[in-house]
Amino acid sequence: MNDERNGKVATGADWIIPALGAAFAIYYLISIRELDWEAKVSGVFCAVVLFILIGIFAIRTAVGLLRGTHYLEITSLYEDHKLAVLRGALFGLTVLSVAVIPWAGFTLSTFGFLFACFMWLERMSARMAAIVAGCLALGGFILFILILRTSFPQGPFERLVSALTGL
Structure with missing residues (x-):
């Protein structure tokens, strides 16, 4: 070497x-x-x-x-204290996101995780963070739940879409 x-x-x-x-x-x-x-x-x-x-x-x-x-x-x-705090925050947000998946479902927990990361870690505006997190969570819903039919826990969003569309 x-x-x-x-x-x-x-x-x-x-x-x-x-x-x-x-x-x-x-x-x-x-x-x-x-x-x-x-x-x-x-x-x-x-x-x-x-x-x-x-x-x-x-x-x-x-x-x-x-x-x-x-x-x-x-x-x-x-x-580096600032970097350690950011790493800890990301770890905490990840654990929280995984913990709420059974209740919130894949789409809302993904949205919440991304929104919090964008707001706190990236310092995006609330509007931009909501738009980007919403687009990514919706894209994940379309790909993983509608197209690939993976069995993520269903939350309020998935149940609402299923009730409205029959998908």
């Missing part, structure tokens, strides 16, 4: 996304056990590719640690 950067490269915080990805892939593989084999193929393929990439990243990190070009630290996650 030929690292052209000067000094050591911090690693540690880089493992958060691969760890969460691996956990999600394992959860997904467990949750699709009862499905037909056709439905399992793409999930297993994606999980295998993900685990191969995580393995390559692990080998790269281990080689860097052994050569002394890398060192372990996680302080890059919270070294």
Whole structure:
């Protein structure tokens, strides 16, 4: 591995996304056990590719640690207070959005998440945030619920559209 950067490269915080990805892939593989084999193929393929990439990243990190070009630290996650607050806010909004999906449904929870992100994190005007979040949530509704027929929990918006259109 030929690292052209000067000094050591911090690693540690880089493992958060691969760890969460691996956990999600394992959860997904467990949750699709009862499905037909056709439905399992793409999930297993994606999980295998993900685990191969995580393995390559692990080998790269281990080689860097052994050569002394890398060192372990996680302080890059919270070294900048403003960035740490933004990351925490995004994490909190994500958890809240997932928590309200059973009650609000896919479309309204997606709208609320995007609207809050645009208002708080991007500092958009309320009007622009509502327009963009509304268009994206409606696009998600059309794609995932009407076209792909995914089984997201239905909320007031999905029930209203179903009652008005019969879709």
